[in-house]
Amino acid sequence: MKTLLGLTAALTLTVLAAAAYAQETRPWAMPGEEKVDPYTVAEANAGTGPITDPKVFEAFHGKDGLARIVATTLDMAYADARIGPIFKPFERPRIERTLNEHFCYVLGGGCAYSGRDMAAAHKDMGVKPGDMGALVEILQKAMDKEGVPFGMQNRFLAKLAPMKRDVVNK
């Protein structure tokens, strides 16, 4: 009986802990981040598979380098006359985390992407075709600043380019 009670208690604790854990890590409602509507997390949300050549992620100086590139990109994007107004309604922490995850996944850095798919993430933002070009130009400047060689930048951009179809609002 004692054993059974103990077992039940342990089980209950486990279930509670699991529930609490799930509560904390729901990727649409992370602590300190703007909440978004719940969605299903899936690898396919990244919109493309990862680059398999490890030289590319090395050229981006790994996760630290990528974090600097994303930070510079967002600094410039929020301040940009053309695409700043698209970013400003959204708080930066969630965008910064999901961008880091997304880029790290695509670059073959071994990260999981917990964000929404490209169409859902950019729905109703009013992104025009030229805005995509403007963001790419900002990203290029950020990659230049990090010292990523142009050819390596292009290998990354080749993965992102087709996402224009889902990012631009028709």
Place this chain on the structure above:
Amino acid sequence: MIKIMAGAALALGLTAGAAGAQNLETGGKLLLTGGVSSIEGSGGGGLATWATTTGYGSEEGVGGNAHATFVSLPDFEFRTYGVAVGLFDRVELSYARQEFDTGSTGGKLGLGDGFTFSQDVVGLKVVVLGDAVYDQDRWYPQVAVGAQYKMNDQGAIIGAVGGRDDQGVDYYVAATKLLLDRSLVVSGAVRLTRANQTGLLGFGGPNEDGYSPQFEGSVAWLAGRRLAFGAEYRSKPENLGFAKEDDWADVFVAYAFNKNLSVTAAYVDLGDIATVKDQRGVYISLQAGF
């Protein structure tokens, strides 16, 4: 009263026009992805036409530019000037004025010193498939079809050397693909043409009066955002009997200072022209636009 209404209508029209203009994007394309201005005025490489529309307008925008090109050859000088607009990354309209100045060679050929063949080229290009830049997950290129109407102003001389017409229309299909993960642009076009030396010596001749398919292509390596190196080839018919006509080739470097100004320099081999051999020289082209 009528005046006031007309004024109000005009004001409304202007406002609507301004609102419309606000919805038109400019500069939405990436640096150099509009290509440069080809000798016939359409967007492309220098000698070869591409499937891309000129300028930096996106699918919801417009772009345009003006260009001036000088080709200094041992015995001739070739100049073109023109303007082109790209509409919604779909349609391109272009105009170029070509001048082939025989200089002192004109005297030796019996044409007179400084004799100049000129032609006007009006071009239309329509993109029918694909996106050369963004479709990086698809194998097929951007494809465009186009026509160039060429009017030469030296009909009498053209007739004297055996050319059948002083005007003609070229039709082409162009395919262009940016292989972004390799930083390469590859482009090829098939041109149906009757033109002798692109029309500078008229159209058709004793050897062949009808259309023949010719190839023109470019390969360019993007060394950086602003800088591209490449090579081109353009095959040509041999319709005239009095002189041999060679295929053209060049190696080039293109540099974009920004989206408003770019320069292309090339070494071109135009072969034999009007019995004068080995016309190789330097090609410089300036393009200004948006």
